[in-house]
Amino acid sequence: MLPVMFRGLFVICFLLALSVLPSHAGTMTMEDYDRAVELEPEKAEAHCNRGDAYADLENLQQAIKNYDKAIELDPKLAAAYNGRGNAYRSFGDHKRAINDYDKAIVIDPKYAVALNNRGVAYAKLRNYLLAVADFNKAIELDSKYAMAFNNRGVAYARLGKHQQALDDFNKAIALDPKLGLAHNNRGTAYYRLGNHQQALKGWKVAVKLWRKSGHEDYFKLQGLSW
Numbered sequence: 098m099l100p101v102m103f104r105g106l107f108v109i110c111f112l113l114a115l116s117v118l119p120s121h122a123g124t125m126t127m128e129d130y131d132r133a134v135e136l137e138p139e140k141a142e143a144h145c146n147r148g149d150a151y152a153d154l155e156n157l158q159q160a161i162k163n164y165d166k167a168i169e170l171d172p173k174l175a176a177a178y179n180g181r182g183n184a185y186r187s188f189g190d191h192k193r194a195i196n197d198y199d200k201a202i203v204i205d206p207k208y209a210v211a212l213n214n215r216g217v218a219y220a221k222l223r224n225y226l227l228a229v230a231d232f233n234k235a236i237e238l239d240s241k242y243a244m245a246f247n248n249r250g251v252a253y254a255r256l257g258k259h260q261q262a263l264d265d266f267n268k269a270i271a272l273d274p275k276l277g278l279a280h281n282n283r284g285t286a287y288y289r290l291g292n293h294q295q296a297l298k299g300w301k302v303a304v305k306l307w308r309k310s311g312h313e314d315y316f317k318l319q320g321l322s323w
Contacts, residue, residue: 111251111262111285112278114217114244125150141171148180157184175204179211182218191218209238213245220252228252243273250282259289277306 130147137143148163164181167174182197198215201208216231232249235242250265266283269276284299 111254111282114248114278127151127154139170141167141174141177144170145174145177145180148177148184152180152184152187155187157187160184173204175201175208175211178204179208179214182211182214186214186218186221191221194218195222207238209235209242209245212238213242213248216245216248216252220248220255223255225252225255229256241272243269243276243279246272247276247279247282250279250286254282254286254289259286262286263290275306275310277303277310280306 127147127150130143130150133143134140134147144163144167148160148167151157151160151163161181161184164177164184167177168181171177178197178201182194182201185191185197186194195215195218198211198218201211202215205211212231212235216228216235219225219231220228229249229252232245232252235245236249239245246265246269250262250269253259253265254262263283263286266279266286269279270283273279280299281303282299284296284303287293287299288296
């Protein structure tokens with residue numbers, strides 16, 4: 098167990114995360130996306146981009162409506178299936194999310210982000226072997242994909258393979274030192290392996306990164322507490 102002075106600081110958990118396209122919130126407003134759709138209403142990408150913007154704002158119903166329209170206009174737009182899959186997963190509808198990720202991957206078999214996201218959905222359904230297979234493929238396609246290493250580490254941990262999990266968290270951090278999830282997960286892996294001092298270091302770094310990035314409240318909801 099952790100020393101008494103540290104008990105209660107953290108809920109010990111492993112955290113998975115989707116990978117999404119970078120947010121454009123800093124450079125575009127919803128009015129900009131609306132205008133883009135007005136100018137080119139038959140352009141699927143415009144609706145898909147507006148769907149991403151709504152997803153950034155956590156307005157998932159509107160995001161799905163826009164992804165639906167994008168898919169109606171271009172049934173081969175892989176990004177729209179991936180985005181809609183993310184929205185369904187946020188609603189907890191992991192099976193429906195997987196169906197959309199499947200379609201995105203059929204359209205673009207080298208779509209590493211969709212493979213990672215499908216792996217997350219499989220992991221949420223506790224199908225860790227399928228999750229690992231998807232993370233493996235995502236990493237094969239993009240060897241610098243830090244989030245896929247993090248997520249594979251979580252799947253390994255759920256399978257009881259804590260040393261393999263730790264190796265993946267180390268790799269994720271080497272690729273992206275500011276990835277708070279990986280620092281949290283490395284701390285938890287160290288804890289499971291009995292190295293409580295290193296566990297505490299990992300958690301402290303995660304908290305510092307999340308507070309700096311403004312994600313503190315979000316990760317409290319995911320189970321981490323301080």
